Amino acid sequence: MNERDLRELLGTNREDSGCDEALGALDRYAEAEVEGRDVEALFPAVAEHLRNCQACMEDHDGLVALVRDGKRR
């Protein structure tokens, strides 16, 4: 069992924002990430949640793709 499996099974003890707060912050998070800012420092609990929640991570990936696409146009 590797570290990724362990995280998938047990999560971590680090602060986790939960889905509601993560989704609430996702627009700010996505823009900060696309702008190259340090999202781990700006939104540590959200970053941790995205590592633990596949659904929210997928939504994050989708929003980041849309924001990047918008910047290119």
Added chain:
Amino acid sequence: MDEGSAPIQELHDPASAAWLRDLRDEGPQRLHALETLRELLLKAARREAARRRSPSLLGGVELEDLCQQAADDALVAITRKLDSFRGASRFTTWAYKFAVFEISVKLRRHAWVGRTIPMAQDDPTWERFGPVGIQTGDQLEAVDLLGAVRRAVVDELTPRQRDVFVAAVLNDVPIDTLAERLGTTRGAVYKVLHDARRALRRRLERDGYLGPVGER
């Protein structure tokens, strides 16, 4: 979604300010803004559906129907929550968030329509976390840890926590699908999962499998 209680910031972004002005208008400007916004939401839903390559293997009319529903539901949510937009991001980014959420929920739920939530926690569902075949010393340690986790699932979790853990972690049931079946929200299901994982970590720390910060 929890938009927080940050104070309203002056909107420095003219485009965002224009969106808010038009959507709050009481005349024809509002209708035009709603139509334009819906088109943006529909495009966002379609792009996101394409990016996910539709795990339910939806295509054609069915997929377009879900995108249309997602755009409609996103538009309703946005107009209801308009006063919660604080200007900390661009309005379009904030709005896209709703479209992404709606299409993602609909795609996941569609993939599980008519399917029973798998609750099996027999050997095959645990095997992906452990080694198979001839095992080295490290692998034996991993097998021991996995056994400890399995015992902790039986001993430490409430029935609800066990159901959610087994479904979401062992059987890869999407959390939105679980939320719908349980008649609750994604956030509430995640909280149950979070609490279950914490209970497991505490048991493994007590039994000496994990250090005090939940690491080996």
